[in-house]
Amino acid sequence: MSNNHHAVAAEGGHDHGSLTTKLIWRVFWILLAVTIFEVAISFTGISKEVLMLTFIVLTIVKSYYIVGYFMHLKYEAVPFRWSILLPFILIVYLIFIALYEGSSLTMAPL
Amino acid sequence: MSSHAAANPSKVWGGGHSPFNLSWGKMFMWIFLVSDAFTFSSLLIAYGYMRHRFTSIWPIPGDVFTHFPFIHGHVPLAYVGLMTFILIMSSVTMVLAVFAGHNHNRKSVLMWLGLTIIGGFMFLGSQAWEWYHFIEGSEKGAFVLADGRFARTDDLEPGVLMFQDHSKVEGAEAQELMATAKKNIIGANLTENEYGNTPLFANFFFFITGFHGFHVFSGVVLNIIVFILVYQGFNERKKDYELVEKVGLYWHFVDLVWVFVFTFFYLV
Numbered sequence: 001m002s003n004n005h006h007a008v009a010a011e012g013g014h015d016h017g018s019l020t021t022k023l024i025w026r027v028f029w030i031l032l033a034v035t036i037f038e039v040a041i042s043f044t045g046i047s048k049e050v051l052m053l054t055f056i057v058l059t060i061v062k063s064y065y066i067v068g069y070f071m072h073l074k075y076e077a078v079p080f081r082w083s084i085l086l087p088f089i090l091i092v093y094l095i096f097i098a099l100y101e102g103s104s105l106t107m108a109p110l
Numbered sequence: 111m112s113s114h115a116a117a118n119p120s121k122v123w124g125g126g127h128s129p130f131n132l133s134w135g136k137m138f139m140w141i142f143l144v145s146d147a148f149t150f151s152s153l154l155i156a157y158g159y160m161r162h163r164f165t166s167i168w169p170i171p172g173d174v175f176t177h178f179p180f181i182h183g184h185v186p187l188a189y190v191g192l193m194t195f196i197l198i199m200s201s202v203t204m205v206l207a208v209f210a211g212h213n214h215n216r217k218s219v220l221m222w223l224g225l226t227i228i229g230g231f232m233f234l235g236s237q238a239w240e241w242y243h244f245i246e247g248s249e250k251g252a253f254v255l256a257d258g259r260f261a262r263t264d265d266l267e268p269g270v271l272m273f274q275d276h277s278k279v280e281g282a283e284a285q286e287l288m289a290t291a292k293k294n295i296i297g298a299n300l301t302e303n304e305y306g307n308t309p310l311f312a313n314f315f316f317f318i319t320g321f322h323g324f325h326v327f328s329g330v331v332l333n334i335i336v337f338i339l340v341y342q343g344f345n346e347r348k349k350d351y352e353l354v355e356k357v358g359l360y361w362h363f364v365d366l367v368w369v370f371v372f373t374f375f376y377l378v
Binding site for chain 2: 019031035043052056063069077080083084090091094102
């Protein structure tokens, strides 16, 4: 069983040679720097809209590093990668619907 | 293909190149995590929906989460920043444990996994501390005034009432308003809280951070189980450390969810 697993790993380019401890720590420093930056700019006088957009973009940047490197998805087979990522279109759709319907909800009396 | 299968009976796959090239265990962990991500997304979208609906009375997180251990005064968001740091740090130690597992280095796996468990307990402790301060609230709490307006007090500025738009009333006028107030709310529970004139804020806080905290707790339990198995040499005998990878996936996911909770609950 285990021999078999290693055989599959060897032929499929599933080796972790691509992910080194050096790279792991670099990802850590990126995540830390982004978090400190986020907390720091939340106290500046930047307009709320710009702040929100920055936070959302930086959150997606952080999740790219966590999912891609820590969860190793960047190194998985391409069909698998898409099978995991594509369902999240439904979440994008839910956000769209919530915003679209939500604006009429806001106008309703309390 | 059949001759190949006869030579190697454990290999069931007969369709040529495996499209996913992933063990079923890891794949099902991923599928579970996708479904869990949908649950958390729905919770956070529901939060955003309600916050958008009640913008005028919704508390600003920077005014609510101001405590920091051993510091007298307001340090908004620093504590959640620290919690984020703890969780990211434990994610790094977990990825290093997985890395050590690939090299079949049992001692190194135990060290990094042990540090991950410590990080998990630190995070749970921090969350307990935060819940305690959220539930306990301030000394004087908030007031629902006679005219229905909602005003908070601040331990650092006694005798001052602050409204939702940060306008302040002090002195005799504030005393008068407090004396004639309809209700005094101290702390937070599921029906009312001193942070804003809506129970929804505390409800979402308890549910979202509680649901995430329960995930962290489950993760710590799973990590401890795997730690014991690795310690007993289970993976050494199997010559396979994939178990560490599977709990690793779960642990990173918990970290990922916190990144989103941090942004959408605390920062925005």
